[in-house]
Amino acid sequence: VDTRPAPAVIAVSQRLKGVLTLAGVARTLSHQNIPSDKPDVSGLYALRGAQIMLDSVDIATTGTASLVADTRAYGMNSALLIDSGAQVLMTGGHIATLGQGATAAYVSGEGSALKLEGVALATQGTGAYGLEVRPGASLVASKISVATVSDHATALSVMGRGQPVRISDSQFVTEGPLSPVISLSGDLEVERISARAGRADGLVIDGQHRASFIDSGLSGDGYGVMIYEAPQDDGVPLSGPQGGMDRGGRRPGGGEPPAGERPRDAKAGMRPAMEMMGPPEDHTAALTFTGGHLSGRRAGFYVTNIRTQIKLDEVELTTASGVILKAAADQWGELGRNGGDATLTVSHQMLTGDFVTDAISHIAVNLSENSHLTGKTTRNTDVALDASSRWTLTADAAVGKLTGDPAQIDSQGHTLSYDKYRNPALNGQTLPLPGGGQLVPGGL
Numbered sequence: 001v002d003t004r005p006a007p008a009v010i011a012v013s014q015r016l017k018g019v020l021t022l023a024g025v026a027r028t029l030s031h032q033n034i035p036s037d038k039p040d041v042s043g044l045y046a047l048r049g050a051q052i053m054l055d056s057v058d059i060a061t062t063g064t065a066s067l068v069a070d071t072r073a074y075g076m077n078s079a080l081l082i083d084s085g086a087q088v089l090m091t092g093g094h095i096a097t098l099g100q101g102a103t104a105a106y107v108s109g110e111g112s113a114l115k116l117e118g119v120a121l122a123t124q125g126t127g128a129y130g131l132e133v134r135p136g137a138s139l140v141a142s143k144i145s146v147a148t149v150s151d152h153a154t155a156l157s158v159m160g161r162g163q164p165v166r167i168s169d170s171q172f173v174t175e176g177p178l179s180p181v182i183s184l185s186g187d188l189e190v191e192r193i194s195a196r197a198g199r200a201d202g203l204v205i206d207g208q209h210r211a212s213f214i215d216s217g218l219s220g221d222g223y224g225v226m227i228y229e230a231p232q233d234d235g236v237p238l239s240g241p242q243g244g245m246d247r248g249g250r251r252p253g254g255g256e257p258p259a260g261e262r263p264r265d266a267k268a269g270m271r272p273a274m275e276m277m278g279p280p281e282d283h284t285a286a287l288t289f290t291g292g293h294l295s296g297r298r299a300g301f302y303v304t305n306i307r308t309q310i311k312l313d314e315v316e317l318t319t320a321s322g323v324i325l326k327a328a329a330d331q332w333g334e335l336g337r338n339g340g341d342a343t344l345t346v347s348h349q350m351l352t353g354d355f356v357t358d359a360i361s362h363i364a365v366n367l368s369e370n371s372h373l374t375g376k377t378t379r380n381t382d383v384a385l386d387a388s389s390r391w392t393l394t395a396d397a398a399v400g401k402l403t404g405d406p407a408q409i410d411s412q413g414h415t416l417s418y419d420k421y422r423n424p425a426l427n428g429q430t431l432p433l434p435g436g437g438q439l440v441p442g443g444l
Contacts (some may be wrong), residue, residue, distance in 0.1 A: 018045030018081060022052055030055040036079070039063040039099070040070075043079045046086035049111075055128035056092040065101025068127035068152075073134070075106035080332050082137070085111035092118050100125040104146070116141040125309045126150045130172070133186065135160025144170045151176040155195070158186035164210065169194055170384075180220070190216055201226045204297060208286065208306070215291040224296025224319070225287065227342075229306040230332050289315045299323035300353070302381040303340030303361075305333035317353075324353035324375065327361035336360060346371045354394075355381045362400075367391070379419065379442070385409075393435075398442060411437025418442060 017376050019036045020043065027050070032403070034043040036055065043059035046052050075081045079095045079102060088107075094106040104121040106129075107114040121130050121144065130146035130153075133139045139158075144167075145154045155172040156341050164187035172195040174181045182188070184205045193213040195202060202220030205211060205227045213365035218224060270277040286308045293316035294300060300319050301310060304327070317324065327340030339361030348368040355363050357380040364382040365375055367389035376397035377383060383392060385404030393414040401422045409416065411433035420428045420441040431439040 006232075010077060011133065012070050015040070016042070016045060016074060016076055016081065016083075017048075018042035021045045021047070022050045022086075024050055026051040028053040028055070029057050032057050033221070034059045036061040037063055040066055040077050042075075042077065042081040043095075045081045046088050047082070048086065049084070050086040050088075052086065052088045054088065054090040054093060057090065058094045058096075060094070060096045061102055062098045063102065064099035064125065065127070068101035071101035071103055071106075071129075072132075075108055075134075077101050078103040078106035078132070080105040080114075082107040082112050082114055083109040085109060086110075086199055087113040087115075089115045089140045090117070090119050093120075095119065095121045097123045097128055098125060099128070101127040103129040103132050105130075106132045106134070107137040107139060108132075110136035112137040114139050114141075116144050118143045121146045123148045123153060124150060125153070126176075127152045128154060129157050130155040132157045133159065133165055135186075136162060138163055139165045139167075141167045142169050146170070146181060147174075149175045151178050153179045153217060155179075155181045156185045157183045158188055160186050161209075162186065164189045166190070170194075172196070174198060174200060176200075180226075181218075184209055184211060187211065190214070192216060195219070195281060197221055201302075202294075204228075205287065206230055208308075210286060212288045213290070213292060216289075218289075219293075219295040221297050223298050223302040224300045224302075224317075225310075226302045227286065227306055227308050227340075228285040228302075228304045228330065228332060269339050284312065286291045289313070291315065293317070295319065297321065299326045299356075301325040301342070301344075302332040303327045303342040305338040305340065307341040309343045309345070312349050314348045317349075317351065319353055322353045322375075323367045324351055326356045327363050327380075328356070328358040329360055333347070351375065357381060376414075379417070382422075393437065402439075406431055406433060406439050409433050409439070411435040413437050415440055 042059050059079045061079045065071045070076040079097050093222040102125050104123050130148050153176050155174050166189045166202040168191040170193045175198040176198045180201045181195045182203045187210045189212045189252045193216045195218045197220045199221050201367050202218045203225045207229050288311045290313045295318045297320040327342050329338045341362045343364040349371040351373045354375045355377045357378045362380050366384045368386045371389045374392040376395045379398035382400050382401040385408050390408050392410040396415045398417040400419050402418050412434045416439050428441045
């Protein structure tokens with residue numbers, strides 16, 4: 001019998017280290033290089049309330065993370081690691097990493113803060129994020145560039161409630177699969193940024209969070225924006241390993257899950273969407289775009305297992321699929337109650353494309369201030385037009401509740417079916433529409 005004592009287990013948080021470790025001190029570094037070639041070793045590690053100013057400093061690491069999960073949870077192997085109330089201001093310079101799980105900059109913990117101005121960040125390894133902001137920490141950045149090239153390598157990841165991350169005049173790009181350019185489980189405010197995902201969704205939002213884009217460009221090879229809610233256990237998504245699939249296990253690049261993981265389709269016999277969703281909540285938009293442009297290959301927006309609001313004002317919106325917004329059940333949530341519920345409110349907006357729902361999902365489209373929709377809807381989509389807005393049909397379509405004057409609908413010879421139970425003012429009438437088509441009663 002081996003009576004030797006078991007080797008001591010050292011907590012990951014106690015194994016964090018950097019080539020340069022600064023704890024509880026105030027320090028200014030200028031025009032220096034900080035390299036690290038060892039696994040699980042950061043270039044610069046600031047902790048315990050340290051106050052650090054970096055001027056034109058270059059941090060470069062080539063080491064790999066023993067476990068990418070430790071990178072996600074603790075920041076191990078990140079080139080710049082900030083925790084336990086440390087604050088870093090970095091002006092100019094570069095942060096570059098080559099290894100697996102080597103995030104460029106990671107800030108975590110109550111009171112920890114990172115401010116970046118004119119910094120270039122780049123990573124090359126799998127699981128190597130550009131910027132990662134964890135609960136309790138803050139990030140303010142301007143005139144930065146962030147680029148990742150491998151898989152599971154989000155350019156900007158924000159997790160945890162707190163003050164919004166604020167970024168302006170910056171560029172973000174991902175080139176690898178399963179690498180959304182921005183992944184949010186927290187709040188975000190950006191102005192004049194460009195964000196592009198070459199092989200994944202553009203923006204992925206997990207949960208009820210706020211994001212504001214002003215005069216910015218966002219594009220995804222999958223969905224332009226995906227909004228969903230994964231099951232949570234003490235704030236941690238249950239489906240999908242941390243450090244593996246991003247935010248709850250979805251394949252953000254747009255690929256379908258294996259056959260055994262695919263959600264069952266909503267078939268006849270499910271309760272109608274409006275029964276399940278309950279009364280709409282009155283809250284500010286979860287996602288706001290003002291100016292700029294948004295594009296997605298599969299759809300502009302995809303909403304599942306969550307109720308959310310989206311606002312657009314003078315945004316150039318394009319989709320390769322022709323779908324503006326899709327709301328449907330997916331692999332998260334309780335079967336039969338996991339559809340999407342999205343309210344899209346637009347002003348001064350041209351929309352070209354379709355709105356798509358499954359049987360247990362719901363979309364409300366509110367057109368105002370000279371907005372114009374060219375496209376079709378499914379029966380679980382409500383449409384409201386103010387006096388200045390128009391709708392042009394591109395095919396036969398169905399609508400749930402229709403608010404506004406039918407004379408504002410150019411049918412182009414198509415038929416629009418309305419839910420007679422949700423439109424009592426129409427008295428079940430068949431009405432002519434401009435363009436030679438008809439508005440006809442229907443029902444679920």
